[in-house]
Amino acid sequence: MELEIRNISKYYKDKKAVDQVSLTLTPGVWGLLGANGAGKTSLMRMIAGIVQPTSGEIFYDGLPITMLKGKYREIFGYLPQEFGFYPEFTVKSYLEYVASLKGLSRVESKKKIAELLERLTLSEVKNKKIVKLSGGMKRRVGIAQALLNDPKVLILDEPTSGLDPGERIRFRNLLSEFANDRIVLISTHIVSDVEYMATQNAIMKEGHIIETGSTEELICLVEGKVWSGVIPAQEIASYEKGMRIVNLRNEDYGMVSVRYLADGPQIPDSKSVPPKLEDLYLWLFPQEDCMERNGEGGEVECGF
Numbered sequence: 370m371e372l373e374i375r376n377i378s379k380y381y382k383d384k385k386a387v388d389q390v391s392l393t394l395t396p397g398v399w400g401l402l403g404a405n406g407a408g409k410t411s412l413m414r415m416i417a418g419i420v421q422p423t424s425g426e427i428f429y430d431g432l433p434i435t436m437l438k439g440k441y442r443e444i445f446g447y448l449p450q451e452f453g454f455y456p457e458f459t460v461k462s463y464l465e466y467v468a469s470l471k472g473l474s475r476v477e478s479k480k481k482i483a484e485l486l487e488r489l490t491l492s493e494v495k496n497k498k499i500v501k502l503s504g505g506m507k508r509r510v511g512i513a514q515a516l517l518n519d520p521k522v523l524i525l526d527e528p529t530s531g532l533d534p535g536e537r538i539r540f541r542n543l544l545s546e547f548a549n550d551r552i553v554l555i556s557t558h559i560v561s562d563v564e565y566m567a568t569q570n571a572i573m574k575e576g577h578i579i580e581t582g583s584t585e586e587l588i589c590l591v592e593g594k595v596w597s598g599v600i601p602a603q604e605i606a607s608y609e610k611g612m613r614i615v616n617l618r619n620e621d622y623g624m625v626s627v628r629y630l631a632d633g634p635q636i637p638d639s640k641s642v643p644p645k646l647e648d649l650y651l652w653l654f655p656q657e658d659c660m661e662r663n664g665e666g667g668e669v670e671c672g673f
């Protein structure tokens with residue numbers, strides 16, 4: 370199974386949102402990273418067949434998706450950034466409605482909805498109106514509707530936004546299991562999600578794919594450029610010029626532990642540390658403010 374994006378571009382009047390992108394997606398989880406306005410949503414909407422490319426074509430197993438029409442919808446699941454629903458829908462009635470749109474029989478629909486309510490821990494709120502749910506729960510309903518037809522290709526635009534840490538972990542596990550023999554493309558503004566989930570990544574900048582590869586391959590690009598050192602808190606400003614700070618953590622006695630990016634050590638006695646995907650992201654997008662302060666292992670929300 371293969372989804373080939375061949376040289377596609379999308380212009381909105383004279384704005385180039387996606388510029389001659391080529392990418393071949395194979396089974397597994399693909400992370401799509403990029404700054405605000407990089408063109409991720411436009412690319413995903415073209416792959417989902419919702420908007421037409423200005424030029425270029427997308428092929429599913431060698432056939433243009435425009436030729437597959439309804440058949441493509443059967444193999445496809447899509448969670449948009451904002452998913453729409455009628456305010457009167459309860460969780461269950463909404464899933465039943467989407468299941469009927471996707472052509473599931475009554476028996477299939479009942480079985481699948483029960484399974485997804487359970488897996489996405491929505492059983493308790495199945496009779497509640499979606500409009501009354503928290504942001505995280507609404508997101509889970511969105512994920513459930515995208516999975517209803519057991520799609521071969523699943524496109525999720527920022528699926529983890531609004532999920533709390535526990536929900537995020539459950540979602541990652543669900544997806545890793547699901548992606549076994551399917552293509553899953555995820556855009557997220559939480560770099561650590563992609564780092565854990567994605568088998569491959571594509572990094573997008575100003576309408577172009579600038580890097581692709583596994584997380585291990587990509588982080589090699591910043592090998593030897595990530596450092597850790599400890600300085601007095603009041604000296605941070607004097608070091609900021611020669612390096613890009615990834616993370617600051619307060620230590621005892623007014624000291625601060627600094628994780629930073631630089632071609633060589635800037636702080637005396639710095640240690641070279643293994644790179645992570647968020648380091649590469651900061652390296653490629655130095656204007657993004659991804660800095661995580663106070664504490665290790667927290668989420669780094671990059672606003673992209």
Ligand SMILES: Nc1ncnc2c1ncn2[C@@H]1O[C@H](COP(=O)(O)OP(=O)(O)OP(=O)(O)O)[C@@H](O)[C@H]1O
Nearest residue numbers: 381384386403404405406407408409410411412673
């Ligand atoms: N319908 C539209 N009309 C005009 N310009 C658009 C339209 N949709 C997107 N754009 C522009 O195209 C560019 C790419 O937008 P897109 O939403 O695809 O990026 P993105 O990477 O998904 O960003 P974000 O993470 O902020 O959603 C942006 O400059 C955006 O302003």
